[in-house]
Amino acid sequence: MIERVSSSPVRDLLALIDRPEVISFAGGLPAPELFDLDGLRAAFHQALCEPVGRRNLQYAPTEGNPELRALVAARMTGRGLPTTAADLLITTGSQQALTLVVTALLGPGAVVAVEEPTYLAALQCFRMAGARVVPVAGDEHGMIPEALEEVVRTERPTLLYLVPTFANPTGRTLPAERRAAIAALATAHDLWVVEDDPYGELRYRGSPIPALAIGAPDHVIHLGSFSKIGAPGLRLGWLRAPAALLRTLVIVKQAADLHTSTIDQAAAAIYLAATDLDAHVESLRTAYRARRDAMIAALPSTTPPGATWTDPDGGMFVWVTLPGGVDTAVLLSDALAHDVAYVPGAAFHATTPDHATLRLSFTTNTPEVITTGLARLAPVLRG
Ligand code: PMP
Secondary structure, three states, X not given: OHXXXXXXXXXXXXHHHOOOOOEEOOOOOOOHHHOOHHHHHHHHHHHOOOOHHHHOOOOOOOOOOHHHHHHHHHHHHHOOOOOOHHHEEEXXXXXXXXXXXXXXXXXXXXXXXXXXXXXXXXXXXXXXXOOEEEEEOEEOOEEOHHHHHHHHHHHOOOEEEEOOOOOOOOOOOOOHHHHHHHHHHHHHHOOEEEEEOOOOOOEOOOXXXXXXXXXXXXXXXXXXXXXXXXOHHXXXXXXXXXXXXXXXXXXHHHHHHOOOOHHHHHHHHHHHHHOOHHHHHHHHHHXXXXXXXXXXXXXXXXXXXXXXXXXXXXXOEEEEEOOOOOOHHHHHHHHHHOOEEOXXXXXXXXXXXXXXXXXXXXXXXXXXXXXXXXXXHHHHHHO
């Protein structure tokens, strides 16, 4: 295991951005000023009052708080993915859900198919399990089903990992037809699919697209999270899986941490029951939409001619590709000297890094600060 776990020069560089003068587009963080501090404080207060407070500080069943599971199930059903409390396991963030799925499904040498680029910490998780990660070709609309079919035939993956909606790091969204085609392939080839969906509610344009899980209910493990619509410090996520696999995942979670924090789950259940979460999410959408717009508006004057970038319908990220043979990891120290930060794109690639790419997050800065930060980045990227 030790040899499969390493730090990276980029991580070491990004550790330097904790200076207040740096405008950071690096972290994939929700905006802290938009956390519902009053609502969450009230929920925690109530969760710690007599008589429920004592139960909420006790050990609890691995599956999770029954009220929270019912509330999450109702929300998922309302968003178009019919779900009951019994379909759900509450997890310590969706990151833990990924670990549980990997532990349950992947032996050493197993093959995992992914989009390229994809979520860095998912790649880490697959690699630590000793899995072989195989990229599937995609385009500006995400994974190409025909390319997946080829990979399924030649590599026989056990698992496909996808962030179909507002992906990290690209911001791309997989269209409905491709979801249906991938769901059909999963069913035909008995392929497990992880549909990782932490960003789906953060839509700033267009209409929701049905979840992949609808097309292949027996093969899709759908992951959700409170991190981007609530607050990530709560470490609350959930997974929806077919019944037999769910039973295994409950046992794996029991071995991992017995259960997710009882008090956090209780507070979240009280919060969800008492709050108009739709209204809160709408206020996030309004703020983030303006931040995305500011970033997209500034990119033509930030980047050199020939650069391209995604214009996401939602989520937190814009993915930039620079022309020529530049290495954005090398440019990062220059950017930090200009008091601005981003994440170089290479590490998001499973196999063949594209060094001319970078990820910009637009959520944690106001439109004015985004404009200032990108003006600082312009001389770095334009040379
Ligand atoms: N999946 C993706 C695609 C993510 O971007 C993140 C967080 N950045 C996670 C999972 C983990 O989220 P959580 O806080 O729910 O563990």
